Amino acid sequence: MSKPIEELFSLQGRVALVTGARKGLGFEISRAFGQAGAKVFISGRSPDEVAPAVSALREEGLDVDACPFNLGDPDAADQAVAYIIEKAGALHILVNNIGKRHRANLEKIDHKILADLLSVNLVAVYAASRAAIAVMRGQKWGRIINLSTTSAIKGIKGDPAYIASKGGVSALTRALAAEAGADNITVNDILPGPFATETNARMVEAAKADPRKNIVARRAPLGRWGEPREIAGAAVFLASDAGAYVTGQMLVVDGGISSQLY
Helix, strand or coil: CCCCHHHHCCCCCCEEEECCCCCHHHHHHHHHHHHCCCEEEECCCCHHHHHHHHHHHHHCCCCEEECCCCCCCCCHHHHHHHHHHHHHCCCCEEEECCCCCCCCCHHHCCHHHHHHHHHHHHHHHHHHHHHHHHHHHHHCCEEEEEECCHHHCCCCCCCHHHHHHHHHHHHHHHHHHHHHHHHCEEEEEEEECCECCHHHHHHHHHHHHCHHHCHHHHHCCCCCCECHHHHHHHHHHHHCHHHCCCCCCEEEECCCHHHCCC
16 A cells, blocks of 8 residues: 555654755755654754754754764764764765855866865765765665755856856766665755845845846746745655655756746
8 A cells, every 4th residue: 555645755763964954945954854754963063053053943843953063074974974873873864955155257266266165065965975875775775965056057157166066966966876776775966046045145135125136036937036945845855755766866946047048
């Protein structure tokens, strides 16, 4: 007998690690996973950094803990996964949401800046995924969700290093899906478009003050910025049994911007 639809989307009994979850999309994904029944570990560089997010979600009655580690440390991902196994006994879901940006034209981005962005946005994703897959193989069940960007498939001027790093994440997603599929591990990529997160607050406010600056309203078929909460459904789908036969894919969540030529 097949599962009822509500059970397909349940994360009851699952353990998840969400990186970059202090605020914005990572925070909302953590909240959604908790509401779906998962125990969620959220990461940041230090306990103090993640404490407010942990407290906020616990106040909502969710099972959330901190797992602070420095993604710039090559050994940190292995240590973080080992910590979660010690505390929770398993790791079923990894969301790689960490990201760093340096908006500048090609001429202003030297190899040091590029290397730094690649280290945070791509190498750290590789390291965390590698550590998680090592555990998930033994469980014969796992979900890895990477967050890239729509600019990885629709290039824009003035952001080449970030776009290159996030494009690498999308390529890595496909490679890891091929590597891990035989062990019932899916690896997918969410490509967010313009969301009204804390990081984008200045642009959102500028658009409200002057409609002429609201590029999103002009370009998106839905005519608005996305609310951070609107990333949650895509993440829960890919993390749950509802997405069990989806792997190596890019799920674009952008209000339709990438669907239009102009």
